[in-house]
Amino acid sequence: MNASIRKFLKEEDGVTALEYGLLAAVVAGILIVVARKELGDFFTTLFTRLQAIATTATT
Template identity: 45%
Template sequence: MKNTIQQFLRDEDGVAAIEYGLLAGLIAVAIIVTTRAIGTNLNNVFTYVSTALAGVANPAA
């Protein structure tokens, strides 16, 4: 019985799985934050370009 308990305490497979899960969660959060920041900046760029082109006449018209 004592041997089984010691083996259970030395087993680190569950710890590794938890660490991988936490790492995957942190990577997911980093991706979400980055894409939101890029999306906001990209929206600002398109708004600026749209505003700049609003005064330009359409040559096809």
């Protein structure tokens, strides 16, 4: 039993995926903080254009 617990604790598979996930979350957070206004303007413009396209397509 102790040997299997030690083996589990020493196992490092999957750690890399977790590290990449944390890194991606940190980078996304930094981008949101730094470029808040630009991202807001971008998405406002994007959704306004998409709404116009959808309105045109349905009429």
